[in-house]
Amino acid sequence: MTDLRDQFARLLDNEPEAPYDIDRVVASGQRARRRRTAVVAVAGTAGAAGLTAAVAVPVMTLGGHDDSVSLGARPPAHSATTPPKAHCYLVSGTPKGSKHNLMRLVRSGRVGAEPTVKTIHGGAHAHRVVMEVCSPGTTAGAQAGGADTSTPPAGPPYRYSADPAAIASRLGAHLEKRVNGFGLTITYTRAFAQESSKLDSGHPSYFDGNVDVRESNGSGDIGVQVTHEVTQQVPFTGECTAADNCTETTLPDGSVVRTGQVQAGRGDVVLTAEVHRPDGVVVQAQESNYPFGPGATAQSHGDQPLTLDQLVTLAEDEAFTF
Amino acid sequence: MSLADEGAFRAFAIARRPALRRSAYLLCGDWHRADDLVQTTLVKLYVAWTRVQGGGPPDAYVQRILVRCFLDERRRPWRRESPVEFVDLDAAAERPADDMLDLRSALTRLPRRQRATLLLRFWLDMSVAQTADALGCSEGTVKSQTARALTTLRDLLGDPALLMEESS
Structure with missing residues (x-):
């Protein structure tokens, strides 16, 4: 009887040297953890990490408005004909990609035709930029403070009721x-x-x-x-x-x-x-x-x-x- | 994550990485993709490390992540194997002299889940129950997948004695 395990082992005879860098794994893992924490953060909660060259930590920019949004309930999408509510968005990416994202936000009518744009990180020649884009009437950077960042919130539960x-x-x-x-x-x-x-x-x-x-x-x-x-x-x-x-x-x-x-x-x-x-x-x-x-x-x-x-x-x- | 936890993760990752890499290669048949799979697996493990540590030895958990990452590649077209790169099935009639190449090409012709089943059962020595748990399917499915995979391999390799499946 031929042993399949032995045949598997023979396929590995010419294994090349592994290129791994454990620091890279850990760095990627840290970024993934920060993203998980940031994504589930409620309004007003800033992410635990600073703005790095690779990933922008989302800063929730609600508050100051009557139409506040609760966790898990998204506001209806704004059509181009509906006056945009005062909101801020964080956009990150390459300079070119961020510009495209900005244009997409404008086209969607979410930030109005003349949004306030503030570069938070990077610049025209940077590898990566982070911009805060706010609809008129919203002060960039004014809505993120006041949150207790000492304890990251637990993630929302995974629920469904249908089969x-x-x-x-x-x-x-x-x-x-x-x-x-x-x-x-x-x-x-x-x-x-x-x-x-x-x-x-x-x-x-x-x-x-x-x-x-x-x-x-x-x-x-x-x-x-x-x-x-x-x-x-x-x-x-x-x-x-x-x-x-x-x-x-x-x-x-x-x-x-x-x-x-x-x-x-x-x-x-x-x-x-x-x-x-x-x-x-x-x-x-x-x-x-x-x-x-x-x-x-x-x-x-x-x-x-x-x-x-x-x-x-x-x-x-x-x-x-x- | 505390420094102690991170240290434990680093030690675990360094110790298990070679074995994970070999398993990944047997799943996907390409060392570069195997490296990507292991990288993705270890990052996912890092994210869950604190929780995983409290649940006992993480070996089974990390193997499950690896297999799921491999199966998950289906949804990423730029990672998916292109049918045009598969070896022509008709070419199986002319078996190459090199048995290793033969087994490698035969494995690529197995559906992903069957390939994963063989790896878990015969390379990682998991029981039928453990394999079913890792793949998220019933034990009966594991047995049928194993039987089909072995039948296909025997046909392709022309080796009727290839690891006769246990009857359990």
Whole structure:
């Protein structure tokens, strides 16, 4: 009888030297912990860490207004025709990426046409910049103080009441509806499902599904993953680096939006928009200019199915929850 | 995290990293991706370290993270294996003389969960129950996945004696 373990071991005979730097692991872990703490922080609570070159710590900028937002309840999105409420946003990323994020905020009508912009960290020639963008009538930096930062708050619990199969079905139907709403034709659907194992609590660690769509030039793919901070399955917990064209924006309700773009070779481009909500839910919307479904290799690349703004809108859709 | 906790994490990570790296390689078949997987795994472990320490030895926990990270790569297209890079199935008829290359290419043809099941059962010596816990599935699923994976490997390798599965 052939021992499979011995055969496995033979595959490892030419193991190259490991490149690991334990300090890098620890530094990444510290950043991930800070992000977890910051994302679940309630309004008025500043993150535990200072602004570093890599990650901007979200500063919740509520207060001073009657329409205060409670934990887990997001305000309705502002349309371009609705006067924006006085809010501040923190935007971080490369200078170019942050500029794009700023323009996106203006286009969304959230900060008005002439927001107040204050550079908190970095500058035009810096590797990374952090800006506070406030709608008119809001004083930048004036809303973050007064919080007790001595004890990081515990993360919101991971709760749901519906059957996981029902949740998966609802999420799948909603994704199809949204994609159709963007005027795209779906050619293949991978239904939403719990793709990984369950947590000790019995909750699925995440749900995800995706659709292939027909583009004018070929095909593309759009996928959404819904998970929770406590699952350790959060997709974008690593560094927000310039290599991934990562940008980060903190919304007034405490949600953190990250976007990224990766050139995956051979003309493959992947765009990602990820939203970490105050209630612990994390939604990642991702699109590529190439398909994944059956016969994918025989289909040509299309354009990016959605603009980055549309992808962010998809990730911010509150229907993507448990 | 306290300095003592961080010190314990560093000691654990340095001690277990080589084994984790080998397991990661057997899962994904590429040393660079294996390094990425281990990096991601250890960062996730760091985040949960305080809680993990209170729950007993973290070895099983970190192996579970590793496998889940590997399975989780499905949702990251830029990490996903491209079908065009798979070895042509028809080429299996002409087995290369090198058995190691043969096993490596055969493993790439297994679905991810079957590959992970084989690794947990036969490389990490986990029981069926432990494997089911790590993969978040039933013990019956582990047995069926193992049987299918071994059948496929036997066919691809032309080795009918390859590790006959236990009947339990």
